Amino acid sequence: xxxxxxxxxxxxxxxxxxxxxxxxxxxxxxxxxxxxxxxxxxxxxxxxxxxxxxxxxxxxxxxxxxxxxxxxxxxxxxxxxxxxxxxxxxxxxxxxxxxxxxxxxxxxxxxxxxxxxxxxxxxxxxxxxxxxxxxxxxxxxxxxxxxxxxxxxxxxxxxxxxxxxxxxxxxxxxxxxxxxxxxxxxxxxxxxxxxxxxxxxxxxxxxxxxxxxxx
Numbered sequence: 121x122x123x124x125x126x127x128x129x130x131x132x133x134x135x136x137x138x139x140x141x142x143x144x145x146x147x148x149x150x151x152x153x154x155x156x157x158x159x160x161x162x163x164x165x166x167x168x169x170x171x172x173x174x175x176x177x178x179x180x181x182x183x184x185x186x187x188x189x190x191x192x193x194x195x196x197x198x199x200x201x202x203x204x205x206x207x208x209x210x211x212x213x214x215x216x217x218x219x220x221x222x223x224x225x226x227x228x229x230x231x232x233x234x235x236x237x238x239x240x241x242x243x244x245x246x247x248x249x250x251x252x253x254x255x256x257x258x259x260x261x262x263x264x265x266x267x268x269x270x271x272x273x274x275x276x277x278x279x280x281x282x283x284x285x286x287x288x289x290x291x292x293x294x295x296x297x298x299x300x301x302x303x304x305x306x307x308x309x310x311x312x313x314x315x316x317x318x319x320x321x322x323x324x325x326x327x328x329x330x331x332x333x334x335x
Contacts, residue, residue, distance in 0.1 A: 123180075125169075126173040126178050126183050129168055129169035130183060130190045133162045133169075133191075134186075134189075136158055136161065136165075136194070137162075137193055137197050140198070146268065148269070149268060149274075151268040152262065152270065155263075155265065159194070159262050166194075192222050192226070195218065195222070195254065196219050199218060199219060201267075202261045202265065202289075204267075205265040206265075211286070214292070217293040217297060218293055225303050228303060228304070231307075246298055246299045247302075250299050253292045253295060254288075254289070257285045257288035257291075257292050258285070261282065264278045264279075266278075
């Protein structure tokens with residue numbers, strides 16, 4: 121298996137996940153800034169590996185599998201850290217919506233791939249907008265987090281940036297639901313057709329079994 125430059129960048133993004141967790145919990149005043157920097161670096165590698173793959177045609181099956189996995193892991197871990205730092209009901213709801221949607225869409229894509237219809241659930245423009253809003257929100261919330269020895273008031277513009285991140289995360293959750301519904305609508309005709317085919321096959325098998333029993 122040949123590792124391309126985009127794949128190496130994706131692997132780097134995965135390596136940055138434990139780095140983010142470690143930095144987040146360090147007992148120093150700069151941990152919030154360091155955590156935000158690590159997250160932004162991961163987001164930049166996400167954009168960069170896609171750009172390099174398209175620009176220089178460095179595609180690979182392993183990279184295509186690993187890239188969304190790395191993205192979802194980074195987002196999920198960041199959300200867990202943020203909810204742990206801000207254990208409010210709304211923050212928990214936004215995080216649950218985003219993580220739940222990612223799981224549901226991943227399962228839907230796998231199902232459609234088995235049916236040979238993976239292109240039916242390709243990324244829509246609303247999904248790209250959701251990703252941008254989500255990344256900005258998570259970066260703001262990690263920057264304004266206070267797991268160390270600082271309070272939010274001691275962080276430069278900490279309160280303002282926290283509220284910006286909080287509202288953007290709510291917007292990202294709404295866009296997440298919207299894009300998830302779009303995925304489902306796009307896949308629904310194929311899912312219905314497959315369900316009908318499964319029901320017809322089951323009826324045929326039952327009919328054959330009944331005739332065999334009678335004979």
